[in-house]
Amino acid sequence: xxxxxxxxxxxxxxxxxxxxxxxxxxxxxxxxxxxxxxxxxxxxxxxxxxxxxxxxxxxxxxxxxxxxxxxxxxxxxxxxxxxxxxxxxxxxxxxxxxxxxxxxxxxxxxxxxxxxxxxxxxxxxxxxxxxxxxxxxxxxxxxxxxxxxxxxxxxxxxxxxxxxxxxxxxxxxxxxxxxxxxxxxxxxxxxxxxxxxxxxxxxxxxxxxxxxxxxxxxxxxxxxxxxxxxxxxxxxxxxxxxxxxxxxxxxxxxxxxxxxxxxxxxxxxxxxxxxxxxxxxxxxxxxxxxxxxxxxxxxxxxxxxxxxxxxxxxxxxxxxxxxxxxxxxxxxxxxxxxxxxxxxxxxxxxxxxxxxxxxxxxxxxxxxxxxxxxxxxxxxxxxxxxxxxxxxxxxxxxxxxxxxxxxxxxxxxxxxxxxxxxxxxxxxxxxxxxxxxxxxxxxxxxxxxxxxxxxxxxxxxxxxxxxxxxxxxxxxxxxxxxxxxxxxxxxx
Numbered sequence: 001x002x003x004x005x006x007x008x009x010x011x012x013x014x015x016x017x018x019x020x021x022x023x024x025x026x027x028x029x030x031x032x033x034x035x036x037x038x039x040x041x042x043x044x045x046x047x048x049x050x051x052x053x054x055x056x057x058x059x060x061x062x063x064x065x066x067x068x069x070x071x072x073x074x075x076x077x078x079x080x081x082x083x084x085x086x087x088x089x090x091x092x093x094x095x096x097x098x099x100x101x102x103x104x105x106x107x108x109x110x111x112x113x114x115x116x117x118x119x120x121x122x123x124x125x126x127x128x129x130x131x132x133x134x135x136x137x138x139x140x141x142x143x144x145x146x147x148x149x150x151x152x153x154x155x156x157x158x159x160x161x162x163x164x165x166x167x168x169x170x171x172x173x174x175x176x177x178x179x180x181x182x183x184x185x186x187x188x189x190x191x192x193x194x195x196x197x198x199x200x201x202x203x204x205x206x207x208x209x210x211x212x213x214x215x216x217x218x219x220x221x222x223x224x225x226x227x228x229x230x231x232x233x234x235x236x237x238x239x240x241x242x243x244x245x246x247x248x249x250x251x252x253x254x255x256x257x258x259x260x261x262x263x264x265x266x267x268x269x270x271x272x273x274x275x276x277x278x279x280x281x282x283x284x285x286x287x288x289x290x291x292x293x294x295x296x297x298x299x300x301x302x303x304x305x306x307x308x309x310x311x312x313x314x315x316x317x318x319x320x321x322x323x324x325x326x327x328x329x330x331x332x333x334x335x336x337x338x339x340x341x342x343x344x345x346x347x348x349x350x351x352x353x354x355x356x357x358x359x360x361x362x363x364x365x366x367x368x369x370x371x372x373x374x375x376x377x378x379x380x381x382x383x384x385x386x387x388x389x390x391x392x393x394x395x396x397x398x399x400x401x402x403x404x405x406x407x408x409x410x411x412x413x414x415x416x417x418x419x420x421x422x423x424x425x426x427x428x429x430x431x432x433x434x435x436x437x438x439x440x441x442x443x444x445x446x447x448x449x450x451x452x453x454x455x456x457x458x459x460x461x462x463x464x465x466x467x468x469x470x471x472x473x474x475x476x477x478x479x480x481x482x483x484x485x486x487x488x489x490x491x492x
Contacts, residue, residue, distance in 0.1 A: 052108040052177040054067070
């Protein structure tokens with residue numbers, strides 16, 4: 001498949017007349033918008049680019065709408081053009097009609113611009129000082145490729161703003177660029193907000209910018225970090241085969257997942273974030289019920305399940321965090337292991353993963369965690385648990401000892417770890433963690449830690465079993481108080 005045709009009309013000089021633009025559209029059909037603008041993490045089958053634009057002219061203290069419409073990528077052999085360049089051809093004469101007026105241009109685009117289009121748009125902005133451009137992208141395009149990152153930087157240097165589409169922008173597109181459907185309002189699809197937070201926004205979005213107008217938002221960080229990597233949704237393949245691309249579509253754009261990217265193409269691992277946002281948060285009630293270290297579940301009574309919150313760090317900086325819970329016959333630890341393996345972490349870098357669990361791992365999960373550390377020697381694993389799971393059974397004790405002997409540090413959560421989880425993994429709404437709501441939190445934490453120390457053999461042996469039982473569990477002191485506590489733990 002050949003790349004798009006480059007024509008001098010899209011260059012800053014604009015010496016030649018623009019070709020026939022065949023794909024100018026007034027509005028999108030509802031199904032087209034919902035399919036191509038859905039902000040999926042891995043956008044399979046989205047092989048075309050749709051660009052919704054609006055042009056406003058500044059007049060005194062307000063803006064006057066001039067024009068709005070939609071462009072899509074042209075795939076005809078004689079006029080193969082990406083949607084961004086189609087817009088530049090169409091816009092060529094507009095600044096000449098209003099030489100003394102400042103025009104505000106806003107794009108709502110299904111994919112962020114490719115490297116070539118970004119460079120040409122930046123050159124166009126440099127030669128037309130009366131233009132300002134704001135780009136809202138539903139998904140990032142080849143975010144791990146250095147040339148595409150440099151294209152976004154070029155846009156930034158020419159004053160363009162590049163942001164990720166939030167719910168507000170999707171609603172604006174629905175109202176202004178989609179054919180009305182019985183007057184129905186925009187209904188957000190599943191995980192829209194979650195997927196928005198999955199992608200790094202180059203701007204600090206604490207103050208929402210107005211669509212097509214001025215904004216008080218400022219650059220929180222450059223578009224790309226020092227390591228030159230971004231974390232976002234899946235990519236679209238360009239018309240020209242890029243490194244790692246396995247398939248091209250008739251329209252010239254294919255799909256490439258981050259798992260196919262090699263460390264050479266994404267130094268420091270593609271999962272390194274510019275600005276990390278938690279993808280999902282626990283409810284306050286869930287945290288209090290599930291992470292509480294009391295022997296009995298607090299009221300309202302409910303079954304206490306296994307929750308695993310983890311944070312992945314590279315050189316002390318968080319680059320991934322999430323939480324899992326048991327799902328059908330798959331334990332939270334197994335789901336966590338699958339997630340870490342899927343990240344395809346760069347083996348030339350040293351990572352640290354800290355997990356916070358409501359229950360300590362079962363023997364099978366302990367074995368799987370050990371296998372993970374053996375197959376990923378560049379990953380250091382630490383476990384903090386709120387409670388010990390069936391700690392009086394020898395098999396479960398042996399699983400904990402296996403973790404310890406394999407270099408996996410396992411500790412009991414203290415007030416410090418509970419507070420950290422509250423801040424990082426709970427939708428607390430700004431409320432601080434209140435340990436006084438839990439009955440004797442620190443005393444129970446110390447008691448469970450002492451029990452774990454005895455299981456791991458970290459305390460001196462003061463008594464042995466009268467029958468000289470060879471089991472390691474009999475090397476610890478089992479008092480009447482310990483036995484009573486064990487029976488209490490039977491009520492999960």
